[in-house]
Amino acid sequence: MANQMAIMGGGGGDPRLSMGEGQVPIPAPVRHKLHDPNVQIEEYFYYARIQRAQERQGLGPVERGRIANGEDVSTTGSEVIVGGDEKTDEKRPDLPRTATNIVTPQEWENASRAARNATWPSIVYLITTDILGPSNAPWAISQFGYVGGVMTYTFMGIMAFYAGWMIWRMFLKLDSDKYPMRTFGDMGFRIYGKETRHGMNILQSIQLLFNVGVIIIVNGQSLSQMSKFKLCFMVCILIWPICGLIVGQIRTLAKFGWIANFAIWLNVIWIFMTIGVAANSPPNYAAALATFNTPQGPIQHTVWIPSGSTFDSQLGAAMQIVYAYGGAMLYCEFMAEMRRPFDFIKAQFVAEIFIYVCYLMFGLVLYSQQGQFTYNPANQGLSPYTWQTVTNAINLVSGLIAGVLYGNIGIKVIYQNIVQDLLGGPELTTKRGKMLWVGMVPIYWAIAFIIGSAIPQFTNVSSMVAATCIMQFTYTFPAILYVGIKVQEDAIHPDETFDPATGQVHRIDSWRQWSRWRRGIFGKQWYLKTFNFLFFLASLTTAALGMYASGTGLREDFETGTSTSFSCKSPLQ
Incomplete structure (x- = not known):
């Protein structure tokens, strides 16, 4: 479990996920908006790591779609299992359409996979x-x-x-x-x-x-x-x-x-x-x-x-x-x-x-x-x-x-x-x-x-x-x-976490403080940032x-x- 959370971006795991060794965790669906300015970069990093891990296992769009629907998918040398029976449905009352620019996670992800x-x-x-x-x-x-x-x-x-x-x-x-x-x-x-x-x-x-x-x-x-x-x-x-x-x-x-x-x-x-x-x-x-x-x-x-x-x-x-x-x-x-x-x-x-x-x-x-x-x-x-x-x-x-x-x-x-x-x-x-x-x-x-x-x-x-x-x-x-992106990535402290269940990022400081800027600018690969x-x-x-x-x-x-x-x-x- 610890190794997998390290791969997926640190602590703050979702208790609704059921994982065994060698399995890729699948995030529970949450309501989100197209180009939501409230989504922080740590969340993008988190879900990108999950997808890249699935792609390394050889899972294509069809397999990822089956996983998102709660199905078991077996691949050569590894198995990906999704726990829980919670599925996304556009008719669910907890996922209302309150605006035209809000879609259900299932609609968004199916459209993405289809392309x-x-x-x-x-x-x-x-x-x-x-x-x-x-x-x-x-x-x-x-x-x-x-x-x-x-x-x-x-x-x-x-x-x-x-x-x-x-x-x-x-x-x-x-x-x-x-x-x-x-x-x-x-x-x-x-x-x-x-x-x-x-x-x-x-x-x-x-x-x-x-x-x-x-x-x-x-x-x-x-x-x-x-x-x-x-x-x-x-x-x-x-x-x-x-x-x-x-x-x-x-x-x-x-x-x-x-x-x-x-x-x-x-x-x-x-x-x-x-x-x-x-x-x-x-x-x-x-x-x-x-x-x-x-x-x-x-x-x-x-x-x-x-x-x-x-x-x-x-x-x-x-x-x-x-x-x-x-x-x-x-x-x-x-x-x-x-x-x-x-x-x-x-x-x-x-x-x-x-x-x-x-x-x-x-x-x-x-x-x-x-x-x-x-x-x-x-x-x-x-x-x-x-x-x-x-x-x-x-x-x-x-x-x-x-x-x-x-x-x-x-x-x-x-x-x-x-x-x-x-x-x-x-x-x-x-x-x-x-x-x-x-x-x-x-x-x-x-x-x-x-x-x-x-x-x-x-x-x-x-x-x-x-x-x-x-x-x-x-x-x-x-x-x-x-x-x-390198400044923001290097500014992330090892003690900072993202919780996929709530979509909340826990930070020890903010961009209003010099400590975060110092880690971001003068941290890893400062010479590459300078060159760019x-x-x-x-x-x-x-x-x-x-x-x-x-x-x-x-x-x-x-x-x-x-x-x-x-x-x-x-x-x-």
Whole structure:
């Protein structure tokens, strides 16, 4: 008993639990509210430890559901038994529905378990589909040169993986069937409070919406190039929201996995096609002149920073690299749908190694072939019309898949925070929830269409999204969130306990006393907290510089007439 309570977070055991040796204790159901600010972090830790212990025993969503219903479940080498015959029923008088944002524990936990059905190979596909977008790599390297490009991509890749590791560790410490953590904002809520959650959710919604808008822009450019600019650019853009609202009816990521796998191999084929064509044909001088004002001349390469590269263009290129690694915002959503979140770090490692190799190989080779005429996106810098058309067609399909993925998560964030939390709407798994989803998809894609038509400048729009949103979720937020959770975790005194029967936490001091701050800040791994805080400040500074550079570029685009809102003229003309 003592060993098990040590595993589950200390004293304060629930007398209603019947346990034998080797068994995982199962908490009795208690009434709770969505995003209840009164739930303290010790309670999240407690139930997360229970769930992680069950997952280590090989118990999946079905087995955990049977346990929650009071059934005996046997697994290889161990047995999990739940004592007591108290079951949760939404008709019980002691669990009344006094507000629309209060659900019974059984409803909450069943909904959470129902979503946890994705395996780590499918998450590899989803991470790769989300992050793999090598079309900007050659242009980014053209602004830094060979050495600078390799160094920047390598450093940003390592730090992106480290940030993902922090998100994974925090998810394991805070998520459970009882308190499922579905979005990045949920993590901010449990560590810093509701204001942080709302801010993160708003920023995440903006990023996802603009990501879809950027995909609509690049697909519109591809289609206009394929039509030899005979088709109105607004029509080229309009086609993709129509496609998105049809394919976007897919709700679960598990069903999306095989489509994501298809998109990965389309990207790989696209990479080799673009490299092969660029090696045997001149660059698209007209596109480089129209977009970057680069006059035709001999192809040039540099080992270090090119002479024509400015501070603003280097910041823009750095933001393109940030954009390239910008998948951390969706990691919580991915883990929330995994049968076994422990395996996420394995999926992230495999996906990011694959992505890193693709980016560098493609970026370096194409820059060697096209030099200062390297275009963004890369395939639109090819001069043969036939191969422009083939690579653009591949781009259209893979871009649509990525756009649907962003839209899927974006609508889920909006649904949870507005439809469920604010308006008291139903769970997405219910019939009413599914009907609301059907109605929200076309509205979401219509707004993305407006973004794509109003700001049709791919490089600077994607740089602005990277600086304003992606930089925060990939680097800034994970660092400061990890500082917060480690400070709170290390501040817990060995004599402090959590009682699951009452939901009460017993503390020997409070955050108003220096003793708790001293344990939290200067306790275990103080050097890691210091490093992450400095990492947070550096990321925030870089983001501010990136916003300045991309904002300046957008202003210049509109002043020079390169970009025109709601126009039939393509930006490539």
